[in-house]
Amino acid sequence: xxxxxxxxxxxxxxxxxxxxxxxxxxxxxxxxxxxxxxxxxxxxxxxxxxxxxxxxxxxxxxxxxxxxxxxxxxxxxxxxxxxxxxxxxxxxxxxxxxxxxxxxxxxxxxxxxxxxxxxxxxxxxxxxxxxxxxxxxxxxxxxxxxxxxxxxxxxxxxxxxxxxxxxxxxxxxxxxxxxxxxxxxxxxxxxxxxxxxxxxxxxxxxxxxxxxxxxxxxx
Amino acid sequence: xxxxxxxxxxxxxxxxxxxxxxxxxxxxxxxxxxxxxxxxxxxxxxxxxxxxxxxxxxxxxxxxxxxxxxxxxxxxxxxxxxxxxxxxxxxxxxxxxxxxxxxxxxxxxxxxxxxxxxxxxxxxxxxxxxxxxxxxxxxxxxxxxxxxxxxxxxxxxxxxxxxxxxxxxxxxxxxxxxxxxxxxxxxxxxxxxxxxxxxxxxxxxxxxxxxxxxxxxxxxxxxxxxxxxxxxxxxxxxxxxxxxxx
Numbered sequence: 001x002x003x004x005x006x007x008x009x010x011x012x013x014x015x016x017x018x019x020x021x022x023x024x025x026x027x028x029x030x031x032x033x034x035x036x037x038x039x040x041x042x043x044x045x046x047x048x049x050x051x052x053x054x055x056x057x058x059x060x061x062x063x064x065x066x067x068x069x070x071x072x073x074x075x076x077x078x079x080x081x082x083x084x085x086x087x088x089x090x091x092x093x094x095x096x097x098x099x100x101x102x103x104x105x106x107x108x109x110x111x112x113x114x115x116x117x118x119x120x121x122x123x124x125x126x127x128x129x130x131x132x133x134x135x136x137x138x139x140x141x142x143x144x145x146x147x148x149x150x151x152x153x154x155x156x157x158x159x160x161x162x163x164x165x166x167x168x169x170x171x172x173x174x175x176x177x178x179x180x181x182x183x184x185x186x187x188x189x190x191x192x193x194x195x196x197x198x199x200x201x202x203x204x205x206x207x208x209x210x211x212x213x214x215x216x217x218x219x
Numbered sequence: 220x221x222x223x224x225x226x227x228x229x230x231x232x233x234x235x236x237x238x239x240x241x242x243x244x245x246x247x248x249x250x251x252x253x254x255x256x257x258x259x260x261x262x263x264x265x266x267x268x269x270x271x272x273x274x275x276x277x278x279x280x281x282x283x284x285x286x287x288x289x290x291x292x293x294x295x296x297x298x299x300x301x302x303x304x305x306x307x308x309x310x311x312x313x314x315x316x317x318x319x320x321x322x323x324x325x326x327x328x329x330x331x332x333x334x335x336x337x338x339x340x341x342x343x344x345x346x347x348x349x350x351x352x353x354x355x356x357x358x359x360x361x362x363x364x365x366x367x368x369x370x371x372x373x374x375x376x377x378x379x380x381x382x383x384x385x386x387x388x389x390x391x392x393x394x395x396x397x398x399x400x401x402x403x404x405x406x407x408x409x410x411x412x413x414x415x416x417x418x419x420x421x422x423x424x425x426x427x428x429x430x431x432x433x434x435x436x437x438x439x440x441x442x443x444x445x446x447x448x449x450x451x452x453x454x455x456x457x458x459x460x461x462x463x464x465x
Binding site: 116125 | 271272273292296297299300303304306308310311312313314323324327328329369372373376
């Protein structure tokens with residue numbers, strides 16, 4: 001293993017890491033937003049919309065991200081919608097993640113005792129006040145383990161971005177191996193950079209989980 | 220007739236083709252305490268839930284202060300602010316402290332000033348003997364303490380009527396007394412209440428009027444609670460009361 005080679009590759013990997021994180025976290029943010037809205041629609045059984053959300057989650061959970069990306073990147077232009085690789089990656093990840101987050105938050109909502117809804121209602125709260133002050137904080141707390149697992153899963157899924165020529169970590173490693181054949185160095189760097197991106201998330205997630213293990217508050 | 224605070228006319232409630240309430244007529248006057256007793260499944264809790272808009276009704280009318288209650292979001296919200304409810308299970312919000320639990324609705328729903336509501340909250344907490352627990356989370360409290368906080372949370376909305384739905388049924392026996400004491404104090408200070416309970420001694424002590432419910436109807440109504448508990452007029456009430464003797 002040639003350390004000098006590895007050091008010379010560092011700036012390329014660093015740029016790739018920034019790009020991967022940028023696209024990855026944007027995708028996660030979209031996913032969380034979709035998940036919050038989608039889970040509320042399903043939980044409150046909003047007419048029609050609930051079927052659309054169910055169809056959406058089934059579609060995106062049961063097809064590979066790669067296929068979804070190909071659709072957005074290669075098929076949408078045929079009907080006149082062209083997007084850049086970065087936008088495609090962001091939305092592909094966001095839509096896939098949205099389906100997972102919807103399921104995660106929905107189970108969080110389902111775990112909240114009915115009496116919590118009723119006592120919020122009996123205090124005269126509107127639906128949105130109840131959701132914002134009473135239901136959401138509890139649902140998010142009990143969804144934390146699933147949420148953390150989803151975030152790690154989504155950030156790892158960014159590795160398929162290389163197929164739509166987005167210069168993420170995976171793309172950079174493959175590219176460098178193709179050009180200079182320093183396979184071991186490139187792969188070791190790849191592992192290190194993925195760990196740099198994901199270990200903090202994992203550790204932070206564990207800490208959060210431990211604090212909220214019983215979905216209880218205080219103490 | 221509309222000078223009664225709460226007036227229920229021919230209230231019908233069905234659930235999955237079972238009739239739960241078979242045309243209830245009831246008037247509750249200001250300052251009056253009505254206690255509803257009866258076997259499980261007789262519809263007494265359902266009645267309270269209907270009055271709080273937690274259940275749809277299939278027929279009948281509910282008047283509050285002479286005004287017919289309509290089923291729309293705005294009316295229901297203002298009705299719920301006037302008709303407070305405390306439930307059997309501990310229903311405090313677990314992610315909020317005692318004080319936050321109490322302040323949430325007056326500040327967010329009634330848009331009252333936080334400082335003013337907080338001062339009132341502290342007064343009420345003092346009254347139920349829990350001022351020192353204001354920063355605790357519900358899980359740090361006993362069942363009896365939680366129910367006392369739930370009562371405060373309902374009271375701070377300044378409800379015209381308070382509905383208490385078996386509020387001691389889930390409590391350990393030694394906690395029952397501290398909660399009922401709070402309710403007795405409320406009755407003395409003139410609160411209007413509709414109470415569902417299985418605590419017969421308490422019912423006897425607090426009630427201005429007793430209703431005995433069975434199969435979704437009022438079987439016996441008595442303005443003399445002491446007499447009712449000693450000599451109920453109907454056979455069914457007699458049998459029910461007998462089941463509390465050992």
